[in-house]
Amino acid sequence: MIWKGNHPPAFMGKTGKGGMDTETMWRIRSGIRDYAEAVYRFVREIPKRYPLLTTFYAVWCWISLLLFIAGLFLYRDSRTMLVQYLWSFYVMLQSWLLCRSKTFTWRKTALFMLLGILLVIPVTAWTLMGVHGLVGGRTSDTWSQAVITPIAEEIWKLLPLGLYLLFSRRASAMSLSDYALAGAASGIGFQLMEELSRRWLNSGIIGRTYGYSTTMLGGETIHWDFWTLFPGRFEESIFPTIMTVSHPVHTAMVALGLGLAVRYRKRLSNWVFTLPALLLAWSILDHAAYNGQNSLPEWFMTISDWTGSGYHTKDTFLLMLLLGLVLDYFALNRVRSQLPMTAAERFLDPLSEIVLMWRAFILRRESFSSVMALARERRELGFSLLYGNPEAVSVQEELRARMQHHYRVAAGLALLLIGVVILAGFAAYWQGQVQLHASACFSCMFDSLQNWWDRLSFREKGAILLGAFSLALLFVGFWPALGFAFTAISIPASGHEIAKDIRDPKRLLTPENAAAALLALALSRVPFGRLVKKGGERLRKWLEKLLKRKSRPEPDIPHKPVDGREEKGEPGKPEEKEPSKNPEDEDYVHWSKAKYKGVELYDSRNGALGEFDGIDVENGIFYEAKSAEGLNRIHPKTGKPQQTPQQFTDKQLYQKTKTRINNLMEKAVGTRTTPDGTSEIPSLEDIKSIRRFQFQLDGDSPELRAAAENSLNRLRQEFPDYTFSIRFGVK
Template sequence: MCWLSHGKPGLGGIDTNTIWRIRSGVRDYAEAVYEFVRGIPKRYPWLKTIYAIWCWLSLLLFIVGLFLYRDSRTMLVQYLWSFYVMMQFWLLCRSKTFTWKQTAMFMLLGIFLVIPITTLTLMTAHGLIGGRTSDTWSTAVLTPIAEEVWKLLPLGFYLLFSRRASSMSLADYALAGAAGGVGFQLMEELSRRWLNSGILGRMFGYSTTMLGGETIHWDFWTLFPGRFEESFLPTLMTVSHPVHTAMVALGLGMAVRGRRRLTNAIYVLPALLLAWSIMDHAAYNGQNSLPDWIMKINEWTGSGYQTKSIFLLMLVLALVLDYIALFRVRRKLPMMEGERFIDPLSELWYMWEAFLLKRERFASVMAWTRERREMGFSLLYGNAEAVSIQEDLRGRMRIHYRMAAGLTALLVGAGLLAGCIAYWQAAVHPADSACFSCMFDSLQNWWDRLSFGEKGAIVLGAFALSLLFVGFWPALGIALTAASIPGSGHEIAQDIRDPKRLLTPENAISALLAIALSRIPFGRLADRLAKKGGRRLKDWLEKLFKRRTKPDPDMPRKPDAEGPSKKPDAEEEAPPKDADDYVHWSRAKYRGVELHDSRNGALGEFDGIDVENGIFYEAKSAEGLNRIHPKTGKPQQTPQEFTDKQLYQKTRTRINNLLEKAVGTRTTPDGTSEIPTLDEIKGIRNFQFQLDGDSPELRAAAENSLNRLRQEFPDYTFTIRFGVK
């Protein structure tokens, strides 16, 4: 966990090193099992076919069951209510960094983990003590304590085993707690609906009682529906399970965030919130049986009516604190065009702008803003494990850029194709030149005639079918794109009539091809072929669209034993960045940074350092690798010997010196005048090697050496580029 410090005694005298080893061992084993399971479909492709058939059969059986079985309809109703509650939390937690998939996992843990453990706890207690489940001590004491405590289990497991637990936002804590509570409440309420199948329940609702009226309220216009309140002269109530768990989880997040300034005494806050939740729950369950002093305390805390209000105030405070924190690192985060601040209103504005004007970009914009927040909290609070996954996060953000460009290119590509066909029709059949454009005009006319309900049914149908094959947000993007094509029929028709309106599309075509290749079955094979013929394709596109590119500037070379280095020209342009933000080591902000010990002795140098992005750049030359020894007639060293020495041994020594022996940094004769301090670079966990050689043997040897580094330093990330001059 992010607050564990190695070597200090923990609970029960167990030092945190032992806890850390247990945690890492369990997580590594779980990850190995997960990777093994993920690799099964690759080894047995026919399993995907069986899975697809199973999904379709399940869907058909479910639809048939809705018509034939009342319990199936009951299940669907309760699921939709629980989904509605989850969406309310999802929309309110504006500073969240969790994806919908991660949130759904918390919900599933509330079903498959919390409920069995709670049931086992109650069964064990009654087995040891005796009594019935209807006894006051069971319903009003044991049950509230067990349920409110065990509902925090999903969040506890995430904090213990996740690599990015230290970089959670406060809204993430609330969302995780709410999702676990939603899952627990889903099964609890579904069981009640199934069991309460009597005449009274069928006539007036499953939660209607003879004397208390409606006790459980599921109202569409209610924030967090599902509250427990008697309708006739109510005196107390208890909010739904998600609100209680979200409030306690948010209090825990505030304690974790504020413990450095307020000491560990701040953990009293989540403890008090947990006690309050248990008190609300217990007072409602045992309102006619508990002692008066307990009911008096419950009355002082609002008899359950103030719980939701307090949680909403805490959530507002959490959002303010989250966005204030993001404001501190805004210069290190990507911004939208014209965006000055990172705040929920501007993010919502860009999302609605995408939804109303460029619906095909909506899902990508929403995912990009969420991952920008994730990057910000990782920079602010992330420990070594959270820093190690920053590069993967940047890669996902770049993917969303490409997805947005690719989805936008669907309309441009359709217009381009339509323009080509229109030109062909004009040449072959001049009298029918407008027929193709008329089809798109008619398509939008048909779309405009549809009612709001009909359009919604089409979009939801496309979403439901897409959800069978892709995730939630990709399915939403597909559905919105499907709606945007007929909704933009007039624009496409205009492009057909006047193809000059189209912009130069080669970049859009490239992005569209990249997305298409990643989705089709043989996309990876096509991607390998495209890489081999990529230069020819690029030259062909440049000639086709009459565009010229500037020649690549000469790159400076790291000094070596063969001769002096070539200095870069002061007026030379910076090398262009490619799709994954490649930066040549000579363009790093800090270059030639040397470590020294307490006796001022040299401990090695870093060729380039990017402190903001957390990257060490190391340039290696393999020019003398294939030189033949005059006496033996063999190469002076094999590729494996070269990489073991240059990559493994030197980097291993460099990391150990950085963490143990170094006391400061200084610049080398060829280095930059300004260099970072030792404290600024100690937290960097990403090494990027840039090697001027490239061969299959060299690549295999380098991978072997890097794997040895990854085993010895699991918290570090090691990547390499070949053919860098």
């Protein structure tokens, strides 16, 4: 009897442990899935209703492909993206070929890879935001980089597999290879964006000469070797003592352990789920030990040594994969009488299937694709017969019909694709890699990532967008490829905002900031949304002011007379001139109104190391007042300005601030007041934790604004933990 509908099968019962209503949970899960399927069917019907969209789609694809090819010749960053994409594709191909008992199609596997990009990376970043919002600190701290980040990354990389197990009708009929392949694909997607960011950020002369992962003491630290399984491991090439495998290996190993636990939970009881839990703990241990090898306590590194310091992880996974293949084919042979087999086959095994496919390719090339499809779909039918629940059984008839369908495709297409990828892998290998940034995790790179993105021209950004779209289009449909492309550019384009949210997640808790963030995110995700940036900024500020007025009580202040004349002050009292304010910012504070003014640093010899014009300890802000009055002063001999705006900002903003930060963190031993400063000043320890600079400049011109932004970008790149802003026209 085949069960259909949204009701759970009878064997599930109606009440779980603790009185939980299982039927209600099942209805909610089925309702979500049915709604998603309805949306999917609606989207699939759109091209049929509007055939013109198909023409636009074809034109868009060809234009994107041609511009992407042109970008490979014109822009280095496009070639960098292609190199990393080919390496990730090579790892994907290795996983695909090794998982011989798989039932997943290539397209479904590619979707797991895209989920590693579109889902895992944002969720990991949000997790770090939440943790830092609760406990504070920075992403470069040891506890964050070597503890929280490995835990979050290793757990969330399993999220695509978890969603598939929850919502898919075929989840109960998965092979053990499917579990491993789903985990590997999710890890490949995550590593693709992580390594692509590293390559983009380290594409200077050192990176092009020695490789992007080269360090002075450790040599090459990320290894992309063609003649190895699962390239991309982390290990110092000079006196290596510890390593960690690439993201796909960790995630595939844990996913395979989960598959073993799911399949044999009835025979071995629920204690078998200890296996994936231990494998997950091992993956986190390897990841954390490598990230914090120079800062974690000795007892932690000792435990890492007991587990092999990362050198046994890949071997363990390969042994588990071999065991999974044996168990899968042993199970399939139990139902081989119900599966279609050729006359030469007595048993189902991977070697016979490979021989069968090669024989078809050599002797009857027109049947090559049919043989490949037959081998995969009969495995899918076999696992459905063996382990399928009523949902999986309900799709068996469709599966049987597909198995009878023979494809007529150009001979040798699959082998040709493999040959192209192998040649591309050789090219990527000999092209060399580009120096590892100090950041050890993807979430630590956002500030530097946007600094790199802002330096690109419009044409370079367009080439990267079209390149990402064209590469993704090779393996998935139009909409997933478009989503991948816009996600690839939205992450670096919003790097500063993401970094601010990670450092201070509480800034998103206020209603006005939440609305502004959602609005900015919506605009950034819409194609050509940059064209409405100016209008969007005004709308964002209007929303902030509106929500602030609603969330704050109105101050009790006298109103102006109806005739428009201002009220006069008290007689005999001199009128104080208020410092100029930026009318667009209600939180603006003039540097002269800061609680502490004229705070000077001094060293161990009592020598002055520079002063801060104003300090707001409560809000964590350094105020620096700068004067540009003599900027356009003409030199009497040359007849030209004595210094350009760029020379002025490089000296006043970049050089002095860089020296001030270094003195504050390294040379200063205390603080003291200046003759014009306040009598009460904060201590050195009170201001060392401040990470925000606000410059207030009395001049204002387009050239000065551009020069100041260049200088601030240099500061942001060298001090990613600090925030730098500037206001012009402050008197």
